[in-house]
Amino acid sequence: MQKSLHIDPGKCTGCLQCESACSLENEGLFNPAKSRIKVFTFHEEGRFVPYTCTQCDEAWCMQACPVDAITLNPENGSKDVNADVCVGCKVCTIACPFGTINYNASTGKVVKCDLCGGDPQCAESCPTGAITYIDSDATGLDKMRAWASKTDNAGA
Amino acid sequence: MRHVIIGAGPAGVIAAENLKKLDPSGSVVLLGAEDKPPYSRMAIPYFLVGDIEEEGTYLRKSADYYASKGIEVRQTRVSSVDTASKRLTLADDSTLDYDKLLISTGATPVKPPIGGIDLPGVHNCWTLADAHKIVERATPGSSVVLMGAGFIGCIILEALAARNVELTVVEMENRMVSRMTNEVMGTMIKDWCVAKGINVLTSTKVGEIQESSSGKPLKVMLDNGNTIDADLVISATGVRSNTAFLGDSGIEVRDGIVVDDHMQTSVADVYAAGDVAQGRDYSTGEYYVQAIQPTAVEHGRLAAQSMVNGHKTAHRGTVNMNILDTVGLISTSFGMWMGVPGGTESESVDKEKFKYLNLQFKDDVLVGASSLGMTQHVGAMRGLIQTAKPLGEWKERLMSDPTRLMDAYLASAQQQSADLSA
Ligand SMILES: Cc1cc2nc3c(=O)[nH]c(=O)nc-3n(C[C@H](O)[C@H](O)[C@H](O)COP(=O)(O)OP(=O)(O)OC[C@H]3O[C@@H](n4cnc5c(N)ncnc54)[C@H](O)[C@@H]3O)c2cc1C
Ligand code: SF4
Numbered sequence: 001m002q003k004s005l006h007i008d009p010g011k012c013t014g015c016l017q018c019e020s021a022c023s024l025e026n027e028g029l030f031n032p033a034k035s036r037i038k039v040f041t042f043h044e045e046g047r048f049v050p051y052t053c054t055q056c057d058e059a060w061c062m063q064a065c066p067v068d069a070i071t072l073n074p075e076n077g078s079k080d081v082n083a084d085v086c087v088g089c090k091v092c093t094i095a096c097p098f099g100t101i102n103y104n105a106s107t108g109k110v111v112k113c114d115l116c117g118g119d120p121q122c123a124e125s126c127p128t129g130a131i132t133y134i135d136s137d138a139t140g141l142d143k144m145r146a147w148a149s150k151t152d153n154a155g156a
Numbered sequence: 157m158r159h160v161i162i163g164a165g166p167a168g169v170i171a172a173e174n175l176k177k178l179d180p181s182g183s184v185v186l187l188g189a190e191d192k193p194p195y196s197r198m199a200i201p202y203f204l205v206g207d208i209e210e211e212g213t214y215l216r217k218s219a220d221y222y223a224s225k226g227i228e229v230r231q232t233r234v235s236s237v238d239t240a241s242k243r244l245t246l247a248d249d250s251t252l253d254y255d256k257l258l259i260s261t262g263a264t265p266v267k268p269p270i271g272g273i274d275l276p277g278v279h280n281c282w283t284l285a286d287a288h289k290i291v292e293r294a295t296p297g298s299s300v301v302l303m304g305a306g307f308i309g310c311i312i313l314e315a316l317a318a319r320n321v322e323l324t325v326v327e328m329e330n331r332m333v334s335r336m337t338n339e340v341m342g343t344m345i346k347d348w349c350v351a352k353g354i355n356v357l358t359s360t361k362v363g364e365i366q367e368s369s370s371g372k373p374l375k376v377m378l379d380n381g382n383t384i385d386a387d388l389v390i391s392a393t394g395v396r397s398n399t400a401f402l403g404d405s406g407i408e409v410r411d412g413i414v415v416d417d418h419m420q421t422s423v424a425d426v427y428a429a430g431d432v433a434q435g436r437d438y439s440t441g442e443y444y445v446q447a448i449q450p451t452a453v454e455h456g457r458l459a460a461q462s463m464v465n466g467h468k469t470a471h472r473g474t475v476n477m478n479i480l481d482t483v484g485l486i487s488t489s490f491g492m493w494m495g496v497p498g499g500t501e502s503e504s505v506d507k508e509k510f511k512y513l514n515l516q517f518k519d520d521v522l523v524g525a526s527s528l529g530m531t532q533h534v535g536a537m538r539g540l541i542q543t544a545k546p547l548g549e550w551k552e553r554l555m556s557d558p559t560r561l562m563d564a565y566l567a568s569a570q571q572q573s574a575d576l577s578a
Contacts, residue, residue, distance in 0.1 A: 038532075040566055049566050060535075063457065064450045066166060066196035067208075068216055087202040087212065090479045090531075094488055095450045097543070099536030099562065103486070108207075 011130035021125035064095035163260035164188030167430025174460030272365030309392035417470035429455035436473035492524030
C-alpha cells in the first residue's frame with residue numbers, strides 16, 4: 001500500500017516545526033525559507049495551512065521537463081528531481097498547477113518534496129498530527145487530485 | 157498497427173512513449189531529421205553556458221532507452237506524405253507505410269530579409285548544430301549582436317551574457333519580449349539587462365550585415381545610422397512551422413497544421429502536435445501556434461491517446477505560458493496576461509526591487525497573469541486559470557493586494573475539495 005502525506009489544516013497551530021525539519025533534512029540547515037513544505041497563514045481567520053506536493057499521478061512537472069531530470073521513485077511514488085541532470089530551465093515550475101515545485105536561485109535548480117525517501121520529516125516533526133504519513137486511500141488526496149485533474153485536458 | 161511519428165523533438169518522444177504504453181503490441185517508428193539522438197531545443201542555452209555537455213540536452217539519457225521501450229528511432233528526413241495510400245517517402249527515396257501518422261516536425265527560424273544574412277558568422281540558435289557554431293565564435297570578449305529580443309532571443313541572451321561576450325541586442329519593438337509582457341514589465345526587464353551591462357537597443361532594426369576586412373569580421377548597420385563591429389551575429393527573429401514537405405497531401409495548413417480537439421488534422425488518421433500544430437488555445441478558444449515546450453508535451457500525449465483510444469474527450473485547449481530568466485531576473489506570463497474586454501486588472505509594481513505582479517480577471521475568475529521576480533508557487537497561476545475557479549470574496553482581496561494570490565489559491569482549492577466531498 002502506497003502512503004501519502006495527509007494534511008489536516010484544522011490541527012495546525014502554525015509552529016513551523018515542519019518547515020524547520022524539512023530544511024534541515026534537505027538543505028542541512030534550519031532555514032524555513034528553504035523548506036519544501038510551506039505553512040500559509042490566514043490572519044483574518046487565524047488559520048494555518050501546511051502545503052506541499054501531492055505527488056500527483058499526472059506529474060505535470062515530470063512530463064514537461066525537457067531533460068528527464070524528474071523521475072518516479074517506484075518505492076514511494078514520489079516524483080524526484082535529480083539535481084545533477086536539472087538545467088534550471090524552470091518549465092516545470094509553470095507546468096505544475098499546484099505551484100509545488102519551485103526554483104532555488106542559489107543553486108540554479110528546482111526543488112520539490114520527495115517524501116524524504118519514504119520517511120517525511122515534516123510528518124515526523126509535527127507535534128499536533130496536522131501532517132501524517134498514512135495509507136493513500138485514507139488521505140482525501142483523491143479529492144484534491146480530482147480538483148487538479150480539471151487541469152488535465154484529456155479528462156482521463 | 158503501425159504508428160509513425162515524423163519529428164523527434166519533445167512532442168514526438170512523449171507521443172512515442174504514450175503510444176507504446178497504450179498500445180504495447182503496436183509498432184512505433186520515430187523519425188528525426190537531425191543526426192543526433194532525440195534532444196530538447198530548450199536545453200541548448202545551458203549547453204551554450206557550458207553547464208552541460210551535448211548529452212545533457214538529450215530527451216532521454218541512456219543510449220538503449222528507445223530500443224528498450226520498443227520504439228524504433230530513425231534519423232532520416234521525410235520528403236513527402238501521400239495520405240491516400242498512407243505512405244511516406246524518405247530522403248533516400250525509400251518508402252514507409254503507416255496506419256496512424258503523427259506530424260511533430262516543429263519549426264524553423266525565419267530568415268529576416270536583410271542583406272548579408274547568409275554571411276559566415278551569422279547564425280540562428282535553433283539546433284545543436286547551430287549551438288556548436290555559436291560556441292566557436294562566442295568566446296570571452298568577442299562582440300556579439302543578437303537580432304531579436306523575443307522569447308527565444310531573451311533566453312539566448314542569458315546564455316551569451318554568461319559567456320562574457322560584449323553583447324548588443326537589437327529589437328524592433330519598443331520593449332523586450334513584447335509577446336509576454338506589457339510595457340511596464342517589458343521596460344523593467346530592459347532596465348535590468350542594461351544595469352547588467354548589456355547594450356539593449358529597442359525600436360531599432362538591423363539594416364544590413366557586411367563583411368569587413370579590418371578588425372572584426374562583420375559590420376552590422378543599424379537603421380539609426382550606427383554600426384557595430386561584430387564577431388558573431390545571431391538571428392532570433394521568429395520561427396515558422398515545418399510544413400513544406402506536406403505539399404499536396406491535402407493536410408490543411410494555416411500558420412501551422414490545423415488540428416481539431418483530438419489533435420487530428422483535416423485528414424483522417426493523421427495527427428499533429430507541438431510547434432508545428434495550430435491547436436486550440438485554452439483562453440481564447442481560437443486555434444493558435446503556441447510553440448512552447450509544455451504545449452508540445454501536452455499535444456504529444458493527447459495525440460497518442462486519440463491515436464490509440466479514438467476520439468473520446470475533446471480537449472479544451474492548452475494554456476499559453478512562459479517563464480524566462482533574463483540574467484537572473486525571472487518573469488512569467490500565463491493565459492490572457494494582456495487582459496480581456498470587460499475584465500478587471502490588479503497590479504503591484506516595485507521598480508526598485510524589480511518585482512511585478514499583474515492579475516487579469518473576467519468577473520471573479522483569473523484568466524491571465526504575469527510576474528517579475530517571483531519564483532515561489534508560480535504554477536498556481538496556471539492552476540487557477542485552467543480550473544477557472546470562481547474566487548468569490550478573494551477577488552476583491554486580490555484587487556487590493558495581488559500578492560495574496562497563493563492564499564486565494566489555497567482557499568479556493570480547499571473549498572473545491574469540500575465541494576467534491578459534499
Ligand atoms: C534556444 C531555444 C530555447 C527555448 N527555450 C524554451 C523555453 O524556455 N520554454 C519553452 O517553453 N520553450 C522553449 N523553446 C521552444 C521549445 O524548444 C519548442 O517549443 C519545442 O522544442 C517544440 O517541440 P516539438 O517536438 O514540437 O518540435 P522540435 O523540438 O522542433 O522537434 C522537431 C523535430 O522534427 C524533426 N523534423 C523536422 N522536419 C522533419 C522532416 N521533414 N522529417 C523528419 N523529421 C523532421 C527535427 O529534426 C526535430 O527532431 C526554446 C527553443 C529554442 C531553440
Ligand atoms: S527546471 Fe530542472 S527539473 Fe524543472 S523542467 Fe527544467 S530541467 Fe527539468
